[in-house]
Amino acid sequence: MITRKGILFVISGPSGVGKGTVRSAVLPQVDDMQISISATTRPPREGEIDGQDYFFTTPARFQQMIDNGELLEWASVYGNLYGTPQDFVTAMLSQGNDVLLEIDIQGALQVKKKMPAGVFIFISPPTVEELSRRLCGRGNDSEQSIQIRLGACQEEMSHMKYYDYVVVNDRIEDAVEKVRSIITAERCKRKNLNLE
Amino acid sequence: MITRKGILFVISGPSGVGKGTVRSAVLPQVDDMQISISATTRPPREGEIDGQDYFFTTPARFQQMIDNGELLEWASVYGNLYGTPQDFVTAMLSQGNDVLLEIDIQGALQVKKKMPAGVFIFISPPTVEELSRRLCGRGNDSEQSIQIRLGACQEEMSHMKYYDYVVVNDRIEDAVEKVRSIITAERCKRKNLNLE
Numbered sequence A, B: 001m002i003t004r005k006g007i008l009f010v011i012s013g014p015s016g017v018g019k020g021t022v023r024s025a026v027l028p029q030v031d032d033m034q035i036s037i038s039a040t041t042r043p044p045r046e047g048e049i050d051g052q053d054y055f056f057t058t059p060a061r062f063q064q065m066i067d068n069g070e071l072l073e074w075a076s077v078y079g080n081l082y083g084t085p086q087d088f089v090t091a092m093l094s095q096g097n098d099v100l101l102e103i104d105i106q107g108a109l110q111v112k113k114k115m116p117a118g119v120f121i122f123i124s125p126p127t128v129e130e131l132s133r134r135l136c137g138r139g140n141d142s143e144q145s146i147q148i149r150l151g152a153c154q155e156e157m158s159h160m161k162y163y164d165y166v167v168v169n170d171r172i173e174d175a176v177e178k179v180r181s182i183i184t185a186e187r188c189k190r191k192n193l194n195l196e
Helices: A019-029 A059-067 A086-094 A105-114 A128-135 A143-162 A172-188 B019-029 B059-067 B086-094 B105-114 B128-135 B143-162 B172-188
Strands: A008-012 A033-035 A071-077 A080-085 A098-102 A119-124 A165-168 B008-012 B033-035 B038-040 B054-056 B071-077 B080-085 B098-102 B119-124 B165-168
Touching: A008 A019, A008 A105, A008 A172, A019 A098, A019 A172, A059 A071, A059 A080, A071 A086, A071 A105, A080 A086, A086 A098, A105 A143, A119 A143, A119 A172, A165 A172, A165 B172, A172 B165, A172 B172, B008 B019, B008 B105, B008 B172, B019 B098, B019 B172, B038 B059, B059 B071, B059 B080, B071 B086, B071 B105, B080 B086, B086 B098, B105 B143, B119 B143, B119 B172, B165 B172
Parallel strands: A008 A098, A008 A119, A033 A098, A119 A165, B008 B098, B008 B119, B033 B098, B038 B054, B119 B165
Antiparallel strands: A071 A080, B038 B080, B071 B080
């Protein structure tokens, strides 16, 4: 019986590319995959459970986690802090579980510095222009704001070179199938098996 | 539009493991995959077409190919010579086509020396004992001949360390799905894409 090492999978890509949709569609199709649980300073919403939806944390404790290097990555969103506790991820991996993390490009680059052995998957639009069209699909944006977003997207696309895989999200079913295949393949990699 | 480099996939493993069955089942499930065509000194059988089933070759010409290093690998089987012409494979790859080669372990190790960038997939029995049982399934082999085959199989298994992927052929459908996933995943690898 061959056992495996735990693998960290990071799904990332430009905003608006549909990486959250890909993750949600992939999850029910793969066994033995843990979702990373984020820490946040945002107060719990109705029905949210600490340690399941998020690790709810005070700003002081969050700052301590930053200072102690306990977070794989963190960011401030609308005044609340969000981050990925490294402890939780490494505990899962050391038990031979795989962990899936869906995160923006800046976060993924932070994670890569701390866990370079992770599998980094870049979800790409068919073209930068196509992403711009999706983001600006409502048609009531000024030419200037379209140009600003297009520039931001080109900047994000330039980080593709740090990733192991590139999955073009043209048809969502195809993108999901590709990510599922990447997970299956990585699990067959000899270096991820515990041989002898 | 992102284009890809051609990839050489090598399916290999101990004799009796079912690698030919895996290959035949995978092929109809993947697009854009060329089969490597072998050269042989064996005379054509009824209906076999030169350049399609095999490149039929004289012993003198085959020897010349060996001497010139034109073969990725070669072997003698029941007095006939069989080999894989490198030209054909590299021409396919340079056109952006993928090539699939199913071959025994000795052949795969020869190919790896010449084309280390290939993707080497080891089809493994669930256990060495299980492979021995499959090979000796008829139950009328002497204890000694079983021991000899078991030893040969253990020797073959020791080469697993040279492969990129290990696919356990427990249920054939699962093994086929894993090989198909490996092909899909490798095609998404950033290093196999022609970016900028």
